[in-house]
Amino acid sequence: QKEVEQNxxxxxxxxxxxxxxxxxxxxxxxxxFFWYRQYSGKxxxxxxxxxxxxxxxxxxxxxxxxxxxxxVSLLIRDSQPSDxxxxxxxxxxxxxxxxxxxxxxTQVVVTP
Amino acid sequence: xxxxxxxxxWVICKxxxxxxIECRSLDFQATTMFWYRQFPKQxxxxxxxxxxxxxxxxxxxxxxxxxxxxxxxLTLSTLTVTSAHPEDSSxxxxxASSNSQETQYFGPxxxxxxx
Numbered sequence: 001q002k003e004v005e006q007n008x009x010x011x012x013x014x015x016x017x018x019x020x021x022x023x024x025x026x027x028x029x030x031x032x033f034f035w036y037r038q039y040s041g042k043x044x045x046x047x048x049x050x051x052x053x054x055x056x057x058x059x060x061x062x063x064x065x066x067x068x069x070x071x072v073s074l075l076i077r078d079s080q081p082s083d084x085x086x087x088x089x090x091x092x093x094x095x096x097x098x099x100x101x102x103x104x105x106t107q108v109v110v111t112p
Numbered sequence: 113x114x115x116x117x118x119x120x121x122w123v124i125c126k127x128x129x130x131x132x133i134e135c136r137s138l139d140f141q142a143t144t145m146f147w148y149r150q151f152p153k154q155x156x157x158x159x160x161x162x163x164x165x166x167x168x169x170x171x172x173x174x175x176x177x178x179x180x181x182x183x184x185x186l187t188l189s190t191l192t193v194t195s196a197h198p199e200d201s202s203x204x205x206x207x208a209s210s211n212s213q214e215t216q217y218f219g220p221x222x223x224x225x226x227x
Contacts, residue, residue, distance in 0.1 A: 032214045034215065043205045043221040044156070046114075090216070092214055097214060098161075098209045098216070100216060102158075103155070
């Protein structure tokens with residue numbers, strides 16, 4: 001059973017602080033990892049993708065990947081109220097190109 | 113780039129009728145499209161995967177005769193909910209990916225309410 005685990009939250013973060021989201025996965029063969037943001041009542045939108053171990057930065061977002069530990073994380077710096085959403089971790093399936101396993105999502109609430 | 117549209121954005125229908133939802137990739141060729149369903153406050157549930165020109169692959173527990181999927185071109189996939197019942201009321205979301213990039217881009221979703 002392939003699984004992607006995330007803390008459901010809510011993760012309450014003061015405005016301007018760093019939000020740290022974690023995700024673990026079970027499929028050792030997974031090669032591609034993604035973070036999506038989903039606002040309430042809307043569909044997911046892609047924030048970042050990461051394929052290699054280490055850090056990848058894009059604006060206020062940093063994704064971190066450690067394949068040995070089967071762990072991927074997302075940092076949101078200088079959190080804004082507009083960052084309040086559910087963040088979904090997605091992991092590609094090793095034996096089915098293009099197909100993802102999604103975590104249940106972490107709800108982030110940025111408080112002014 | 114990588115824009116996916118869905119139509120309609122919401123639909124209300126009577127129990128027993130069929131509803132067709134369209135998913136279009138507007139600026140890339142979508143060799144694979146995925147159909148998801150999401151109930152309130154729950155996670156995404158993959159219903160089926162469709163490759164252009166092939167029959168869709170349905171996830172366990174999803175009735176292929178009830179949820180008809182067609183992916184006749186590289187820019188269009190359709191999901192038809194046949195003989196809809198109130199329990200089919202949900203948020204249906206498609207995503208699309210190309211064969212050059214293992215990334216799924218989501219459409220805005222279709223909210224279905226069956227009375």
